[in-house]
Amino acid sequence: MRYSLFSVLGQALRGQRDWTPQWRDAAPKAEYDVIIVGGGGHGLATAYYLAKEHGLTNVAVLEKSHIGSGNVGRNTTIVRSNYGLPGNIPFYEHSMKLWEGLEQDINYNAMVSQRGVLNLYHTDAQRDAYARRGNAMRMAGIDSELLDREGVRAMVPFIDFDNARFPVKGGLLQRRGGTVRHDAVAWGYARAASDRGVDIVQNCAVTGIRRENGRVTGVETSRGFIGAKKVGLSVAGSSSLLASMVDMRLPIESHVLQAFVSEGVKPLIDCVMTFGAGHFYVSQSDKGGLVFGGDIDGYNSYAQRGNLHTIEDVMEGGMALWPGLGRLRLLRHWGGIMDMSMDGSPIIDRTDIGGLYLNAGWCYGGFKATPAAGFCFAHTIARDEPHPDSAAFRLDRFATGHVIDEKGMGAQPNLH
Amino acid sequence: MRIRCPYCGERDNGEFSYLGDAAPVRPDGMEASPQAMHDYVYLRDNRAGEIRELWYHGAGCRAWLVVTRDTRTHTVADVQPARDVAKARAVTPAGSASHA
Numbered sequence: 083m084r085y086s087l088f089s090v091l092g093q094a095l096r097g098q099r100d101w102t103p104q105w106r107d108a109a110p111k112a113e114y115d116v117i118i119v120g121g122g123g124h125g126l127a128t129a130y131y132l133a134k135e136h137g138l139t140n141v142a143v144l145e146k147s148h149i150g151s152g153n154v155g156r157n158t159t160i161v162r163s164n165y166g167l168p169g170n171i172p173f174y175e176h177s178m179k180l181w182e183g184l185e186q187d188i189n190y191n192a193m194v195s196q197r198g199v200l201n202l203y204h205t206d207a208q209r210d211a212y213a214r215r216g217n218a219m220r221m222a223g224i225d226s227e228l229l230d231r232e233g234v235r236a237m238v239p240f241i242d243f244d245n246a247r248f249p250v251k252g253g254l255l256q257r258r259g260g261t262v263r264h265d266a267v268a269w270g271y272a273r274a275a276s277d278r279g280v281d282i283v284q285n286c287a288v289t290g291i292r293r294e295n296g297r298v299t300g301v302e303t304s305r306g307f308i309g310a311k312k313v314g315l316s317v318a319g320s321s322s323l324l325a326s327m328v329d330m331r332l333p334i335e336s337h338v339l340q341a342f343v344s345e346g347v348k349p350l351i352d353c354v355m356t357f358g359a360g361h362f363y364v365s366q367s368d369k370g371g372l373v374f375g376g377d378i379d380g381y382n383s384y385a386q387r388g389n390l391h392t393i394e395d396v397m398e399g400g401m402a403l404w405p406g407l408g409r410l411r412l413l414r415h416w417g418g419i420m421d422m423s424m425d426g427s428p429i430i431d432r433t434d435i436g437g438l439y440l441n442a443g444w445c446y447g448g449f450k451a452t453p454a455a456g457f458c459f460a461h462t463i464a465r466d467e468p469h470p471d472s473a474a475f476r477l478d479r480f481a482t483g484h485v486i487d488e489k490g491m492g493a494q495p496n497l498h
Numbered sequence: 499m500r501i502r503c504p505y506c507g508e509r510d511n512g513e514f515s516y517l518g519d520a521a522p523v524r525p526d527g528m529e530a531s532p533q534a535m536h537d538y539v540y541l542r543d544n545r546a547g548e549i550r551e552l553w554y555h556g557a558g559c560r561a562w563l564v565v566t567r568d569t570r571t572h573t574v575a576d577v578q579p580a581r582d583v584a585k586a587r588a589v590t591p592a593g594s595a596s597h598a
Contacts, residue, residue: 322544331541335518336569381516381553382569384546389499389572391512424540480540481533493539496516 085189104269105276110283113309114142116463117301119288119324120317121145123154123264124441124448126271127456128316128463129280130188135457136464139279142310143272144303146287150268153318156418157449158341158373160354160365162199162259163224166215169474169486170427171222176471177454178224178258184453190270192262193368198353199259200229200237202403204248208358212254219256227255238355241404248359248402261354261365267452291327297436314439314463316455319384319419321442328435332442333424333480335495338383338417339375339446340392344410346370355403362399371413374400378420378446380496387417420446426498427486430459431468431477439463440477445498499572504579505559513557519543520550520564520583546570552580 083089083102093101116132118125121143132138143149161181163174185192203209209228216226227233230252231243243250272282283305290302291313300309315324319336347370356363364374376396379388393415400407423429423443428451430441441459444451458472468476479485480493491497499511519542525534543549548568555561562580567573 322542323546326543326545331537331543333540333542335542335544336546381511381567382518382544382549382551383572384570385572389511391510394512481536494518496518 085191104273105282108142108281108283110142110144110286110303110305110308111281113300114281115140115310116312116314117141117308117310118143118314118316119301120152120315120320121149121272121282121284122152122316122318123267123271123452124318124444124455124459125314125316126268126275126282127452128314128441128459129282129456130271130275130278131457131460132464133275133278133280135460138464141275141279142281142283142308143275144286144288144301144308145282145284146304148284149272149282150265153418153420153448154268154452155265156341156416157264157446158363158365158375159261159264159367159449160199160259160363161194161262161450162256162354163450164199164201164215164219164226164254164256164259165488166218167486167488170488171218171224173454173458173471173475174451175222175224176457177451180453180457181262182258184262184270188270188274190266190273192266192270194262195260196258197260197365198237198255198257199356200234200253200255200353201356202234202253202358203251204359205251209251216254225256225258227257229253229255237353238351240350240406241355242402245402248357250403253358259354262449264449267449271452271456288324288327291324291438293328293435298438310437312437312439312463314441314459316441316459318421318442318444318448321421321440325440328433328438330433332429333493334443335382335422336384337378337380337420337422337496338385338388339378339420340388340396340415340417341373341375342393342396342415343367343413344372344374344407345413347372347410357399357403360399360402362396362403364400364404372407372410378422378496379417384419385417386419420444422495422498424480424493424495425485425487426489426491426495428455428475429477430455430462430472430475432462432466433477445495499574501553501563501565501574502577503555503558503561503563504577505561506555509555509558513555514553514563515556517552517554520552520580548575
């Protein structure tokens with residue numbers, strides 16, 4: 083069923099009785115050309131672009147739980163392409179452009195809202211670093227504006243400009259950045275992939291990867307063996323666990339990241355704002371809740387829940403920037419498992435095992451990458467070669483020295 | 499999550515900072531192959547389950563500790579001074595632990 087104004091009006095007149103399920107909840111077939119492990123945003127997008135761009139429709143997405151139950155439903159919905167390093171810039175801009183056309187492409191309201199992403203700076207040195215990053219973006223044809231204090235005041239007059247320790251001096255603004263309704267991204271890609279013939283198999287946990295003569299032949303699952311010519315892993319925080327099934331060790335640690343929503347209030351902030359002197363970012367959802375977050379907890383975890391001292395740290399960051407936040411109550415908070423890589427940048431690549439491909443290491447920045455990660459991973463799987471926009475995201479870059487360390491932290495994943 | 503420091507008793511984990519898995523052992527820099535050094539610096543087992551890891555009690559006694567903890571539940575099973583663990587192994591466990 084194609085969604086349009088007429089379908090909405092027609093259903094309203096018929097008492098909303100004739101809506102059909104958005105995607106087929108498929109049972110697994112005996113064999114596929116490609117199996118994507120992981121029914122998150124990246125996995126579903128990969129399946130969609132395999133079908134759309136490469137004509138591969140004998141494809142299954144295997145999800146251990148239900149689609150959208152992992153990080154695609156747990157993030158703070160921010161999209162942006164304000165990166166500063168050559169390996170990252172073209173990839174994230176590709177993603178931004180796909181976001182801009184996504185709703186027409188998949189005929190789904192993903193609530194793409196280009197409300198602007200504002201990174202605040204608090205020192206002269208930070209201004210210079212932001213100016214450099216903004217210039218790198220503009221050199222690549224990406225919009226960026228360096229705002230002074232008054233420019234920031236016009237956008238967010240309510241923050242503490244004269245904080246004694248962290249005075250707000252200005253900000254780097256990407257107006258094309260913003261937010262996207264995260265669940266709708268999972269549902270929309272699932273529906274679009276399913277419409278093109280992709281099987282979405284839920285409650286199907288992969289327990290082993292079968293190999294013969296150095297090539298994958300399929301996966302063992304909780305619903306039996308499923309044959310496949312090619313297998314793509316797109317499982318975020320569980321990447322190391324899947325890789326261990328084929329005796330691979332990855333340059334990845336799994337860490338827990340918490341996110342928060344306040345009670346709903348009237349419109350307060352109409353952009354995404356980040357604190358530059360700590361780690362705190364905030365936007366407002368359409369329901370009125372402030373959605374915010376900060377650092378990862380900092381220790382290895384598969385628990386999908388964090389601890390109190392990180393909550394305290396995030397709140398302190400928020401209060402230092404925006405004291406009025408203290409009048410709000412926290413409504414809920416949750417955790418997701420991040421695949422923190424050793425340089426803070428992702429991996430989209432082939433592996434040493436024939437027919438096995440890896441999309442991992444997104445740290446806590448995977449949501450904004452969803453369309454391009456799917457697009458480039460599909461390209462890598464279908465053509466057996468990297469897409470030019472993700473060519474730097476190689477698995478062997480740590481051995482060759484071509485790391486992409488946007489934050490300059492070194493091989494310490496909990497600091498990225 | 500609380501960690502029972504052998505010197506200070508049970509304390510909130512906010513007092514500690516985290517280095518990571520205690521298992522990797524630094525190869526001898528003069529003798530090590532580039533592959534061995536790469537594996538030590540970059541590759542991790544990243545297991546779901548009980549692992550031994552290095553924590554630093556920066557807001558307490560400033561000792562490096564080897565904590566045995568379950569990454570699925572955050573349950574801390576055991577805490578040892580990293581110094582004792584290193585002596586028992588008679589080799590240095592990992593870069594920063596040698597400063598304990």
